[in-house]
Amino acid sequence: MLQDLHSHTYYSFCGKDTPEAIVEAAIAGGLSLFGITDHNYGIGYSRFDVFTNPVAPSLSQDYGRTLRRYYDHINLIREKYAGQITVLRGIELCTLSDGAHDRYCLPEHADISYFDYCLIENLDSPSSITGGDLFAYARRCACPVVGVAHTDLFAHIARLGLDPYDYFRRMAEQNIFWEMNVSYDSIHHYREHAYMLDFFADPAKQELVRRSGVRVSVGFDGHKVEDYLPERVSDYCRRLEAMGIRMPFEN
Secondary structure, three states: OOEEOOEOOOOOOOOOOOHHHHHHHHHHOOOOEEEEEEEHHHHHHOOHHHHOOOOOOOOHHHHHHHHHHHHHHHHHHHHHOOOOOEEEEEEEEOOEOOOOOHHHOOOOOOOOOOOOEEEEOOOOOOOEOOOOOHHHHHHHHOOOOEEEOOOOHHHHHHHHOOOHHHHHHHHHHOOEEEEEEOOOOOOOOOOOOHHHHHHHHOHHHHHHHHHHOOOEEEEOOEOOHHHOOHHHHHHHHHHHHHHOOOOOOOO
16 A cells, blocks of 8 residues: 655644645655654644744643634545545644743643554654653553554663564554655655665565564655655655555555
């Protein structure tokens, strides 16, 4: 299955395009599954000037309404393009809490359980509110499917002193997938993620992941439609298929 489970629209402060524009780029690129995963704080605060104003009041109490409005909009996009591509309603969650990023995190009371899936970022940061505990935070999210975005999980697991096979097996059992972030665009300064390149070059890691049953996604992490490379996404999806590694949302 040719899929991209990481993309951003103008709902993310760093995104540029309408949901229609990025979905149509995915359709033109031959993808069959496309997930829209705007940043929780872009959705929740809506206005960048309010979000960045240090004296502005917190808008966390409005998160329930802003999250639902976003979900409803993406759901309309899903319906509009049904028959051409399957659009999933996702959200990317910042978990940094270091003083400078306190407004970035999802408020404790915010419900995202109705989203198709969420992507957790910053899991391996010392400042992450997860404390490095993926499984506890996944339970808090309560989405039917959870993903770990742009994180070197082998390195993270080693720091925790855990067995990688057991960790990945536990992820598989709890519907948590691992993202291979294949971004190559101006927003990310055409920098490729080292963990992703390492994984695709290491047969031993590929075999461990395959045996564990954990699912692995491909995400371009697009922010500008003119930078989008669906052929790059398709290439990495086919590599996973050739390895016998299943992707999320496949039967």
